[in-house]
Amino acid sequence: MNIAIDGPAGAGKSTIAKLVAKELGFIYVDTGAMYRAIALYFINNKVDIADMEQVETALSAIKIEIKYRDGKQQVILNDENVTGRLREEAVGNMASKSSAISVVREKLLSLQRDLAVANNVVMDGRDIGTNILPSAELKIYLTASSAVRAKRRYDELVAAGKSADLSQIEADIITRDEQDMSRKTAPLKQAEDAVYLDSSAMDIDTVTGTIIGYARERI
Numbered sequence: 001m002n003i004a005i006d007g008p009a010g011a012g013k014s015t016i017a018k019l020v021a022k023e024l025g026f027i028y029v030d031t032g033a034m035y036r037a038i039a040l041y042f043i044n045n046k047v048d049i050a051d052m053e054q055v056e057t058a059l060s061a062i063k064i065e066i067k068y069r070d071g072k073q074q075v076i077l078n079d080e081n082v083t084g085r086l087r088e089e090a091v092g093n094m095a096s097k098s099s100a101i102s103v104v105r106e107k108l109l110s111l112q113r114d115l116a117v118a119n120n121v122v123m124d125g126r127d128i129g130t131n132i133l134p135s136a137e138l139k140i141y142l143t144a145s146s147a148v149r150a151k152r153r154y155d156e157l158v159a160a161g162k163s164a165d166l167s168q169i170e171a172d173i174i175t176r177d178e179q180d181m182s183r184k185t186a187p188l189k190q191a192e193d194a195v196y197l198d199s200s201a202m203d204i205d206t207v208t209g210t211i212i213g214y215a216r217e218r219i
């Protein structure tokens with residue numbers, strides 16, 4: 001069984017998807033981390049993503065593998081575990097830009113589909129229900145207002161002892177939404193058969209319980 005969870009940045013997809021996967025005994029596949037690993041390579045190697053020749057050369061030098069350690073997804077970029085370096089804002093911003101390039105998306109398509117063929121998965125991303133797993137048994141479109149998503153990210157950073165600027169975070173989120181929704185290849189949008197969930201006024205347990213309820217109806 002495959003569960004696809006799509007939605008904008010900061011909607012809580014990864015938190016919820018991990019809990020749903022744990023409860024159902026499925027594996028959690030974080031596709032954003034794969035785009036982030038490619039973005040990290042582009043940053044480290046100063047690839048100009050406006051230059052398709054540079055992008056194609058870089059992609060041919062990139063090998064991405066997914067492994068699981070204690071149930072947690074690890075992203076291996078050219079034999080190096082880069083999982084701990086993927087969550088930085090600069091990597092996320094580059095991933096939002098570079099994921100609009102169709103050859104970047106093609107590079108990850110079979111990796112994502114193969115994981116879903118071999119396992120029961122909860123996979124989160126932007127185009128999982130619309131493009132990667134169009135026959136997923138359950139599709140969720142998880143969103144929240146940009147103000148709520150910014151506040152959640154702000155609280156996360158403050159809790160981690162980092163400085164944060166709420167209005168800057170919200171501005172970045174709005175830019176990311178525009179980039180992810182307006183790109184030509186596989187833009188973020190709700191699949192026709194996806195369940196729409198707005199988590200602005202819902203807590204984590206309620207959202208998780210709602211999705212598990214839908215999943216159990218389909219198992």
Ligand code: DC
Pocket residue numbers: 009010031032033035036092095096097099100124125126127128176180
């Ligand atoms: O979910 P995330 O923030 O880790 O994703 C980082 C970027 O990668 C996001 O801005 C858009 C892109 N992405 C994508 O285009 N398709 C996916 N399936 C997952 C992420």
